[in-house]
Amino acid sequence: xxxxxxxxxxxxxxxxxxxxxxxxxxxxxxxxxxxxxxxxxxxxxxxxxxxxxxxxxxxxxxxxxxxxxxxxxxxxxxxxxxxxxxxxxxxxxxxxxxxxxxxxxxxxxxxxxxxxxxxxxxxxxxxxxxxxxxxxxxxxxxxxxxxxxxxxxxxxxxxxxxxxxxxxxxxxxxxxxxxxxxxxxxxxxxxxxxxxxxxxxxxxxxxxxxxxxxxxxxxxxxxxxxxxxxxxxxxxxxxxxxxxxxxxxxxxxxxxxxxxxxxxxxxxxxxxxxxxxxxxxxxxxxxxxxxxxxxxxxxxxxxxxxxx
Amino acid sequence: xxxxxxxxxxxxxxxxxxxxxxxxxxxxxxxxxxxxxxxxxxxxxxxxxxxxxxxxxxxxxxxxxxxxxxxxxxxxxxxxxxxxxxxxxxxxxxxxxxxxxxxxxxxxxxxxxxxxxxxxxxxxxxxxxxxxxxxxxxxxxxxxxxxxxxxxxxxxxxxxxxxxxxxxxxxxxxxxxxxxxxxxxxxxxxxxxxxxxxxxxxxxxxxxxxxxxxxxxxxxxxxxxxxxxxxxxxxxxxxxxxxxxxxxxxxxxxxxxxxxxxxxxxxxxxxxxxxxxxxxxxxxxxx
Numbered sequence: 359x360x361x362x363x364x365x366x367x368x369x370x371x372x373x374x375x376x377x378x379x380x381x382x383x384x385x386x387x388x389x390x391x392x393x394x395x396x397x398x399x400x401x402x403x404x405x406x407x408x409x410x411x412x413x414x415x416x417x418x419x420x421x422x423x424x425x426x427x428x429x430x431x432x433x434x435x436x437x438x439x440x441x442x443x444x445x446x447x448x449x450x451x452x453x454x455x456x457x458x459x460x461x462x463x464x465x466x467x468x469x470x471x472x473x474x475x476x477x478x479x480x481x482x483x484x485x486x487x488x489x490x491x492x493x494x495x496x497x498x499x500x501x502x503x504x505x506x507x508x509x510x511x512x513x514x515x516x517x518x519x520x521x522x523x524x525x526x527x528x529x530x531x532x533x534x535x536x537x538x539x540x541x542x543x544x545x546x547x548x549x550x551x552x553x554x555x556x557x558x559x560x561x562x563x564x565x566x567x568x569x570x571x572x573x574x575x576x577x578x579x580x581x582x583x584x585x586x587x588x589x590x591x592x593x594x595x596x597x598x599x600x601x602x603x604x605x606x607x608x609x610x611x612x613x614x615x616x617x618x619x620x621x622x623x624x625x626x627x628x629x630x631x632x633x634x635x636x637x638x639x640x641x642x643x644x645x646x647x648x649x650x651x652x653x654x655x656x657x658x659x660x661x662x663x664x665x666x
Numbered sequence: 667x668x669x670x671x672x673x674x675x676x677x678x679x680x681x682x683x684x685x686x687x688x689x690x691x692x693x694x695x696x697x698x699x700x701x702x703x704x705x706x707x708x709x710x711x712x713x714x715x716x717x718x719x720x721x722x723x724x725x726x727x728x729x730x731x732x733x734x735x736x737x738x739x740x741x742x743x744x745x746x747x748x749x750x751x752x753x754x755x756x757x758x759x760x761x762x763x764x765x766x767x768x769x770x771x772x773x774x775x776x777x778x779x780x781x782x783x784x785x786x787x788x789x790x791x792x793x794x795x796x797x798x799x800x801x802x803x804x805x806x807x808x809x810x811x812x813x814x815x816x817x818x819x820x821x822x823x824x825x826x827x828x829x830x831x832x833x834x835x836x837x838x839x840x841x842x843x844x845x846x847x848x849x850x851x852x853x854x855x856x857x858x859x860x861x862x863x864x865x866x867x868x869x870x871x872x873x874x875x876x877x878x879x880x881x882x883x884x885x886x887x888x889x890x891x892x893x894x895x896x897x898x899x900x901x902x903x904x905x906x907x908x909x910x911x912x913x914x915x916x917x918x919x920x921x922x923x924x925x926x927x928x929x930x931x932x933x934x935x936x937x938x939x940x941x942x943x944x945x946x947x948x949x950x951x952x953x
Contacts, residue, residue, distance in 0.1 A: 386782035391792060393771035393834050397793050400831040401800075406807035411811045459706045466703030480938050481707060487934035488714055490892050491911040492927040495919065496713035498731045499720065547710055597799070605801020608894060612915055622803040622895070629899065631806050633816070642807040646800065653799060 405646075411639035418633040427636070434640045441621040442648060448535065448620060449604035452542035456550040456599045457592065464554035464591070468561070482551050490545060494612050497541055499610065501531040501613075533615040541609035549598035557591030558584075593660045597653060604649055621645055707943035714931060716852075716863025721924035729919025740921035744929075747920035753910035754926060760906065761821060761891040764829035769883040771830070772837025773875075779838070780845040793834045805832060806899035813900065820902025828900045829890040836889060877945070884937075
């Protein structure tokens, strides 16, 4: 459909301006230059600066010099691997939780909402209408000791389970790794739901009916038809959740404790308080490399190269 | 015709869900998706409800986390918290400036990517995708090393530069989807009616793409207005609204924060409702 559309568009264009092909060929570049120059100067060049800063030695007072100090990478990894592992682990758990919560939600909007579909879609993005930080602070109220959520968790012995998993301590939920993961899941859930919805919305109902006609049970139909067809949405949603969650430190500062410190928080402190720029740049660069490696492996294995 | 094709399907559907039709468990089984979806909505929207309720709180201590008494105080004095409204003003100014710049740059690039063939497309797509696949803390800290390296003074302009950088990709993706979905027949019809390229673009293409541009601009504004991590790295001594809240979370949270949160929520909700009504009316008049 879109291929035919672009062909038609090209046809209409040559009809109106067949005379200056030389100028036409340059048009896309003129359109692209401002935006791409901005990304080059303020995204790519800073990455080069970051890499170079990480290999320098010196202090904030005396200035730093490029000495190709690669050993700092090993020292940083040795010293801070728990923070990296925790960030990746928390982000992975939050991504899985967001997928489990977001899939039924996206399915409901796509196939069970009828004429309420638009309103439900607005409700998915409605949380964004209030500031990220204000909403995260609201979780302090929701999870506070003596509140209904803690009571419910105690009655159902979920607190014991979470304690056994080392995600909470004693009978509290606030200021624990559990609260951080719940906050990450909550904050990035819309990023999971929207791509899932986009791929589930395209799903043809007749395929499920055909599966039913062929004596497939509903669960088998889901596993063999719905899930494979929604994989592009699953891949896009998990990436859009995992990447920001791994670098986030708002949740770990506001909802966590000293044992739930994530790497972003350490980088922030090194840059803005300790002022050890080479150390901070190294940490930042390692995080970038780890995330790129995970994302590339994941995309390659899931077989969906086309994302944008 | 349609009756004859539908009738054989009915018994098969009976067969697949034919077992155990009664009882609460059977009901749960049939409606499991709606039940789980509704629970997910509660999880998603509960904090917004808390924000609204606690804008009417009269907290006993410095922090507004537990309910004590009803009060309209914060609503009557929304700027009563020192420094909050100037932070809000700065965030609005930065948000508007960054949105305008990012929307212009992003829309131009989106047209180039959908309407033209050129070399280096894969590289351009990678460049657009990368900022969306990079954690904020890495982008924020790398920009800071650039500004420090060039001795560029930190402040409102470095924040705007940073915001335009991470908003452009989102605008491109949003506008691109709209341009790619346009019906080329409409532009051809304009050309057939002797409209020149410029007229076609201004009178046909641009109005049709406008909803996509508006969506991209809204997205850019909300990303800019809400950003804490990248802003915090590049703000210098300036304080935006998210940075003010961050500080308040350490010192004590004034109720006014919740008032602003509630107002923002209502304004956005009204804007979306108005947009929906305009869209529906347009569709009706077009039909």
